Amino acid sequence: MTADRPLLEVNDLKKHFPIHGGLLGGVTAKVYAVDGVSFDIRRGETLSLVGESGCGKSTVGKAILRLFKLTDGEVRLDGERIDNMPAGKLRMMRKRIQVVFQDPFSSLNPRMKVRDILAEPLINFGMPHRAAEIGALMDKVRLPRDAINRFPHEFSGGQRQRIGIARALAPGADLIICDEAVSALDVSVKAQIINLLADLQDELGLALLFISHDLATVEHLTHRVAVMYLGKIVELTDRRTLFARSHHPYTRALLSAVPVPDPLAKRNRIILKGDVPSPINPPSGCRFHTRCPFVFDRCKIEEPLLRSVGVGHMSACHLDEIPGGQVVPGTA
């Protein structure tokens, strides 16, 4: 194993959900939720996965967590494949990848005390779970230690999200998947939780996969961003490049939709026409061609590949191949 090997490598990940129907319950169609996604995450790095709802970003997170079997592709943790791991080994691997969910109300069992919620992963992995260890977890997420004997309903949304983060920290994970972890929170609480995550990342060297639909949130804590559209990554780059020189028309449309806190600011909104096509029957060629303002013939036939367009900058658009075809941001 080389020292610079990424913590997590995802290669051509696919997840198709069958739709059962008919008299005998046979498979009548498939939802192409995730259709060939590749990326990697290094230790201590934050990768954000952004896109509209229904683009498959949460499915990617759940696939890495192995909450279901993959249709195709491979996922490696420290070079070891985890997508086809046998159940016994998988259970111990789960120690290293943890999750924080969006809804702080349904992600904690209402009938368990905080102490038991935090002890559960510790018990599962045979780690000590005395009051001292659980108190230390409460310290890490800046909650009072004496709150461990309370039930989740006695906490506010932000506090519950901290409990969810403490649970994810409990087994000493290397990678935490934050599935819309701050989307359900108020702006002020959101900022606190983002700061907490950033502090924890510095303290513990955590890698974060931050799944979000909100680019403004992502901007504050991410190192790199992957933009997803209909089950595919359309652009993958570091934060600065994304916000300054993004290539893909979809990324630029997303960026133009981020609210700017200045009512007088001149904005060049790119308004996309229509809705996201159904992932049951995705469009041919480039999946974005039905809504792309720069669409041309080739887009409807040939699917663009994710190609390198700069240092650490990947984009999947036919325009990238045309010299000067890139529309400069701001003129769109």
Added chain:
Amino acid sequence: MSATFSAAPDLPGILPVPKERGRIGGFIYRHPAIAIGGALVLLMILIAIFAPYLGTRDPTSLAPAKRTREPPMPLDWLNYWLGLDGRPRNADYWFGSDMLGRDVYSRVLYGSRVSLMVGFSVAFCASIVGTTIGLCAGFIRGLDAVVMRVMDGLMSIPPILLAIALMALTRASVQNVIVAISIAEFPRVCRLVRGVVLSLREQPYVEAAIASGTRVPVIIWKHILPNTLAPLMVQATFICASAMITEATLSFIGAGTPPIIPSWGNIMAEGRALWQVKPYIVFFPAIFLSITVLSVNLLGDGLRDALDPRLAKRL
């Protein structure tokens, strides 16, 4: 015009002042159905337990000379207590005697033992079996379709017919009645539990438990089962009431509890031939059965209202 403000006038009683109620008083006020139903069920349980000490005689001893004694009327008792009249006729037979001279009062009180035992045992057995199968069906995808089609099949047969058929296969005894009615009732529990499991297993806290390496049996025990208890309890009370009726029906048509054991169904079955001339033999067990079933149903309704968070929030 005066510059001073007068004191605020007493507000008319737009907002009712909450009345001071004690803990028990407050509970009765908030959940009258549970209080009334629970009290009546408790009363029936006490009657069944203390039947030998409530002025009863041996419910099976025959007295051919004292057949079909009619019970005294309430007016007779009133006149007696007011001193207007002597002790009423047949004062020893509060509910009268049947065609074999057995005391109906004693038989009805002892009969409550069979009814309550069958009701509670069926509720318990059907809940245990139904919950176990429902949990498995809800959690194991491959099992779900097969098990639920079998349950649909069982549910398509009316419970009473299924119980009759099962009783026809075995010897008449209270245990067999319990087994037969439990088999007829448990698919409902199974369907209920499976539905709850299907909705709970998609909850983020269950997914988080899977992601933190919790084994499936522990997930079922710690995360799923506690959250199925509320609907299960409600369903169990309804099964209890329905089982008591089924037991009485089976006994009435002679396919249930053996005739030697007094049960409400048996007493009614035996009084059936005489019901036009001696209606009290049927009347007393019937009124006890009705009150018991009503109170169990009332308790179930109250529990459902109290435990269902959507209904409990109402003012």
